[in-house]
Amino acid sequence: MDAGLAEDMPAAGPGPLQGLKVLDLSRVLAAPLATQILGDLGAEVLKIEQPGRGDDTRGWGPPFLEDGSARPDAAYYFCANRNKRSVAIDFGKPEGAALLRRMAAGADILVENFRTGGLARYGLDAASLLRANPRLIYCSITGFGQTGPYATRGGYDFLIQGMSGVMSVTGRPEGEPGAGPMKVGLPVSDLFTGLYATVSILAALQHRERTGEGQHIDCALLDSQVSLLVNQAMNHLVGGAVPRRLGNAHPNVVPYRDFAASDDYILVACGSDGQFRALCRLLGREDLAADPRFATNAGRNRDRRVLEVELARAIAPWRAADLLAAMERAGVPGGPINGIDQVLQDPQVIARGMLREMRRDDGTPVTVLGFPGQLSRSPATYRLAPPRLGQDTRAVLAEALGLGADEIEALRAAGVIALAEPPPGTGSSA
Structure with missing residues (x-):
């Protein structure tokens, strides 16, 4: 065995x-x-x-x-x-x-x-x-x-x-x-x-x-x-908009998607304002945490394009393993994208x-x-x-x-x- x-x-x-x-x-x-x-x-x-x-x-x-x-x-x-x-x-x-x-x-x-x-x-x-x-x-x-x-x-x-x-x-x-x-x-x-x-x-x-x-x-x-259309169906039933493809992004929560580090992709899944601020501190981008546009999830969702571009720039120089380890220490949810053999x-x-x-x-x-x-x-x-x-x-x-x-x-x-x-x-x- x-x-x-x-x-x-x-x-x-x-x-x-x-x-x-x-x-x-x-x-x-x-x-x-x-x-x-x-x-x-x-x-x-x-x-x-x-x-x-x-x-x-x-x-x-x-x-x-x-x-x-x-x-x-x-x-x-x-x-x-x-x-x-x-x-x-x-x-x-x-x-x-x-x-x-x-x-x-x-x-x-x-x-x-x-x-x-x-x-x-x-x-x-x-x-x-x-x-x-x-x-x-x-x-x-x-x-x-x-x-x-x-x-x-x-x-x-x-x-x-x-x-x-x-x-x-x-x-x-x-x-x-x-x-x-x-x-x-x-x-x-x-x-x-x-x-x-x-x-x-x-x-x-x-x-x-x-x-x-x-x-x-x-x-x-x-x-x-x-x-099991769950939140996507409810977004339509409550808000009226037709959900669309977002790749690996989340229709409601931001930042909640994949980003490219220097050697691999990683996942970032900030489910609260506190986790977002911790990520910004870790990346040396306290200015993003202090920006009124991004203070709440609703604002981050509305201006997600601008925010995600800035986060992508801050993440790009990091090695994936180093950043994931730092995120774990900082209490920021994240993880790798494993192959079936790896999992x-x-x-x-x-x-x-x-x-x-x-x-x-x-x-x-x-x-x-x-x-x-x-x-x-x-x-x-x-x-x-x-x-x-x-x-x-x-x-x-x-x-x-x-x-x-x-x-x-x-x-x-x-x-x-x-x-x-x-x-x-x-x-x-x-």
Whole structure:
């Protein structure tokens, strides 16, 4: 194990969601992230995958995790699929759909991200499954939700970033080199929706605890992203102006942006008048702090162009590391712009357990990003590395539905299910 990684250790105790059974009919990112969170917190998650294909992200490489298999899984797949068991069932076949209906009858939570209405033909829609299991919490994640004029459209993160207005406030401003709308460098619309779905599921569990009722949760990428326009939307709703691209500058707070030092870029984030005055003293520009135009944030915002030019001149001669160290001593918020490789080696990130080493059933090690919430009594656990396709089909069908070996073999022979090949280097049957 690499130095600094948190080795997967036996769980200190049951997770807070232990005992809950989750049927995961999702793929790609938003919904798998939600079910991974539930798994991290102790729930049993059964990931239902198409035989022979599996989650689309298994093929979204390179890079791939080289484990000696003919079809190694892509790195993308590992970001949202730990603490799950993979069950390969073709529910396009009547026998496969019947298996899933039986599994849903004993589940607490079902998460799916098929197009609106897409599961009804298999009897796997919310109305059908809630009739059979009124305590079921059924969460649908789509691009635009179950209602409205766009309900039947497919939704993708890139499209939602554009439609939601996020790209209109992301990127260099007009008149600067490289100006134009830009998507965020991470699939934030997917990620936000996965988080909102998890929050909604936990709320529904609390409702069920009080009333015994399950329910249908309708989560949409567009809704989630619009809800997180936050201050930019409120600036428009209150002030009437249409927010515009400001590059790395803040629409409300000044100075709050990147500046070029002599050898690198740094970030300055002054959230108060006192921090601004401290920055001016540090830079030897007390005249800026004393200028009535810049005495308050409202004034600094109004005359930001003039102020930022002066600050840029004062910052330019400094070495980035020296200035950041001086800012820390002076109580001025600031920081570097790390590369992904740098942040994954940062001592604070390591100390907080944000890198976890796990091992797949064949012994192949894989390092994953940790769960960020530090629960003092019931912490997240890292029990199962992201599984191989169909790795757990046989065991789950036997445990959950009581199927015998002959029944399982008949389903396999009919193409209803798939059983994983033995791990590379072993002779056992999966």
